[in-house]
Amino acid sequence: MKLENILSKIPDYKNFYTVNELDEQVRLLQNKHPDIIEVKEIGTSRNGHKILSMSLGTGEKNALCFACPHPNEPIGAMTLITMAQLFAEDPKLLSETGFTWHLIPCIDPDGTLLNEGWFKGPFSLTNYVRNFYRPVGHEQVEWTFPFSYKGVTFDKSIPETQALMRLIDELKPSFMYSLHNSAFGGAYWYLTDDIPGLCNELENAAIRQNVPLHLGEPEVAYITKFSPAVHSMMSMKAHYDYMEKYVGSIPVMSATSGTCSSDYVNTVCKCVTMMAELPYFCDHRIADLSLTDKTRRDVVLENIILSEKHYKFLQQLWPSLVGCFEDENPFPKLVDGCIEGADSNNIARRNQIQDAGFDKLATVSEWFDNLYGVRIFECLNLGLAVRACDYELSKEKCENKSTLLDARAKFDAELVRMCDWLEQNVNYEIIPIRRLVSVQTESALIVAKYINKENIYG
Numbered sequence: 001m002k003l004e005n006i007l008s009k010i011p012d013y014k015n016f017y018t019v020n021e022l023d024e025q026v027r028l029l030q031n032k033h034p035d036i037i038e039v040k041e042i043g044t045s046r047n048g049h050k051i052l053s054m055s056l057g058t059g060e061k062n063a064l065c066f067a068c069p070h071p072n073e074p075i076g077a078m079t080l081i082t083m084a085q086l087f088a089e090d091p092k093l094l095s096e097t098g099f100t101w102h103l104i105p106c107i108d109p110d111g112t113l114l115n116e117g118w119f120k121g122p123f124s125l126t127n128y129v130r131n132f133y134r135p136v137g138h139e140q141v142e143w144t145f146p147f148s149y150k151g152v153t154f155d156k157s158i159p160e161t162q163a164l165m166r167l168i169d170e171l172k173p174s175f176m177y178s179l180h181n182s183a184f185g186g187a188y189w190y191l192t193d194d195i196p197g198l199c200n201e202l203e204n205a206a207i208r209q210n211v212p213l214h215l216g217e218p219e220v221a222y223i224t225k226f227s228p229a230v231h232s233m234m235s236m237k238a239h240y241d242y243m244e245k246y247v248g249s250i251p252v253m254s255a256t257s258g259t260c261s262s263d264y265v266n267t268v269c270k271c272v273t274m275m276a277e278l279p280y281f282c283d284h285r286i287a288d289l290s291l292t293d294k295t296r297r298d299v300v301l302e303n304i305i306l307s308e309k310h311y312k313f314l315q316q317l318w319p320s321l322v323g324c325f326e327d328e329n330p331f332p333k334l335v336d337g338c339i340e341g342a343d344s345n346n347i348a349r350r351n352q353i354q355d356a357g358f359d360k361l362a363t364v365s366e367w368f369d370n371l372y373g374v375r376i377f378e379c380l381n382l383g384l385a386v387r388a389c390d391y392e393l394s395k396e397k398c399e400n401k402s403t404l405l406d407a408r409a410k411f412d413a414e415l416v417r418m419c420d421w422l423e424q425n426v427n428y429e430i431i432p433i434r435r436l437v438s439v440q441t442e443s444a445l446i447v448a449k450y451i452n453k454e455n456i457y458g
Contacts, residue, residue, distance in 0.1 A: 006093065007442065010082055013433040016074040016119040017081070019049070019109045025081045026052050026105060033088040042104070043163025049109040051163055054080075056087045059099040063448060064167060065177040066104040069142040069261070071111025072134050074119060075278055076179025078433060079440040080105045086441070097445070098452045102171060108141050108160055114330060123430045125281060125376065126419045128183065129383040136333035137257035142178065147259035149237050152250060154258035165264065172269040175451055177444055178261050182277045184376045184428070185369065186214030186286040187439060188229040190275040192262055198450050199227035205442040209435040211278065212287035216369025217300070219277070221352060233262045233273060246348035251341060272451055276443050278436045281428040286373065288364035296366055297358035303370035304346050310378045311342040313414060314385070321407055324392060324400045331388035335381050372426050375418060382415040 017025060030039045038055045045051060065083070067076030080103040087094040087101065094101075106112055117131030137143050138154075144161045147154045157165065168176070182188075187206035191198070203213055206229070213229035222242035224232040236259035240250050262273040292299070318339060325332045352358075362370075389408035392398055 003442065003445075006086060006090075006445075007438045009086060009089075010434055010437050010441065013078055013437065015121055016433070017077060018116050018119060019106055019112050022077055022081065022105045023050075023052060026054060026084075029054065029081070029084050029088060036088045036091065036094070037084060042167055043159060045108070045110045046159055047110045051104065051107060051109065051160065053167070054084050054103045054105075055100060056084060056103070057094050057097070057100040059095075059097065061099050061174040061451065062102060062171040063097075063099040063175040063177065063444075064102045064104075064171055064173040065179065065444065066107045066164065066261075067179045068106045068108050068112050069178050069180060070134055070140060071108045071113075072115050072132055072183075073179070073181035074112065074115070075181045075280075075433065075436045076276075076440060077105045077112075079179055079437045079444075082437050083441055083444065097448045099175065099448055102167065102173075104164075107164065108135075111135055123280065125184070125379070125422055125426075125428070128280065129376070129379040129415065129419065130386070132380050132383050133331065133387070134334055134380070134384075135330070136337045139333070140257070142180075142260055143236075144258040145261060145264035147236055147263065150240055150244075150250065152240070152255045154256075157258060161258075164261065168261075168265050168268055173265065173271050174269075175447055176261065176265050176271050176273045177447070178273070178275045179440055180275050180277045181436075182214070182219070182279045183380075184281045184283075185216065185279045185373050186212040186229070186282055187279070188214040188219075188231060188277050189443065190223075190231050190233045190262075190273075190277075191226060192233045192266070192271070192273045194226045194232070195450065196227065198446065199230040201446045201450075202443055203227065203229050205439050205446065206278075208442075209438050211431060211435060211439055212282050212284050214277070214279075214369075215287050215289060215363065215365040216373055217303075217366060221349065233275070234260055235263055236260070237263075243344065243348055246351040247344050251344040256337075272447060274443065274447055276440050278431075278439055280431060280436075282431055283368065283372070283426050283428045285368040285427075286365050288368070290364050291361045292364060292367045294362050294367060295358065296360055296362040297353045299362045299367045299370040300349065300353050300358065303374055304349055306371075307342070307374070307378070308346055310381070311339060311346075314339050314381065315342075317407055317410055318385075320403060321389075321400075324404055325388055326392065329388055329391045331384050331391055335384050335388065338381055372422065375422060379415060379418050379422070382411050382418065385411040386415060
């Protein structure tokens with residue numbers, strides 16, 4: 001079947017499925033296609049929610065795909081429900097992929113539940129940041145795989161990660177697809193292999209859907225660009241090496257998490273691993289490669305100064321809340337982690353921009369990303385801080401009420417200021433879910449086709 005015909009079957013989703021709706025969709029698909037879809041419970045979350053996986057096909061090679069590795073990233077959940085439906089309704093397409101597909105629409109149901117406040121809209125930056133949740137690194141599925149390097153060892157994988165590890169050990173996949181979403185910016189991918197033709201096809205999948213490529217700053221400073229929007233895979237080893245080079249040591253906060261799924265699968269088998277990052281909101285300046293009159297060093301330095309100002313605000317206020325948050329409160333942990341890691345990250349960046357490569361003139365995309373793109377993450381810190389206070393204030397017997405109310409008011413005022421500033425200065429559009437699902441679906445088919453064509457890892 002032609003690609004256009006495949007993508008034309010993707011529904012025009014108006015909002016995101018909740019966790020319960022995802023479970024319902026899995027069961028509905030299984031009941032409708034019992035001879036094609038097998039559903040397994042691969043584990044349970046920390047709060048006891050069953051984690052479901054759908055298996056389709058009889059190919060010799062296994063493809064393992066999982067969504068919501070970060071629970072604020074539901075595009076992938078919609079993609080995997082869609083892929084299951086497409087394969088089930090077109091057994092010929094399923095057979096032609098040459099794979100048995102194992103699809104997990106929601107690997108972190110507990111965290112995803114805490115994001116559902118924005119899943120039904122309205123879709124705006126402000127509503128997103130006010131209803132956002134993400135766990136701290138050592139509680140994230142994607143970053144709690146076991147790891148040992150340079151004297152640092154992590155072996156406290158959470159139950160959701162352990163479920164994935166068991167499946168990886170069993171399946172020994174030739175292709176693993178971790179479906180991620182960025183909040184704001186453009187489309188980009190991580191790959192384990194530098195494959196020029198494949199990189200070009202992935203980028204065209206986004207361009208075909210009028211989703212701009214992310215051509216600003218890389219998400220992490222240590223990666224290598226295989227192509228304008230396809231990067232080398234993230235790695236905790238590379239992160240440690242980067243921090244040692246530019247800070248002189250491995251900061252304590254960096255040593256509290258494990259490594260990613262890609263690192264783990266490559267200890268088990270040879271596997272092409274891909275992460276696909278797609279935004280909910282975009283401003284097309286993120287793909288503008290025309291030159292500004294500022295050097296890249298200048299625009300990164302401006303970003304660092306704004307970042308230091310943001311964290312100074314948090315660092316002055318956050319200590320007053322010590323002892324105010326109970327252990328079961330999920331919202332303050334990531335703010336703690338971001339504050340703890342901010343100084344070392346900014347030191348590393350200040351040192352890195354002394355390298356010769358930062359002498360060149362910055363593109364509009366780099367300028368835009370440094371000035372505006374990064375600010376969304378600072379808004380997320382503030383949104384989590386407000387939610388952390390609200391969590392405690394909602395209790396019938398709330399100790400430290402006056403302290404929490406005072407801090408909440410200050411966090412909220414700063415959040416309003418920053419969101420208003422972004423709304424006024426960023427000409428963003430809300431990307432229809434259907435187009436985002438189309439990009440992620442085509443990306444999966446592109447990699448599967450490549451693996452079969454090159455006859456690798458299987």
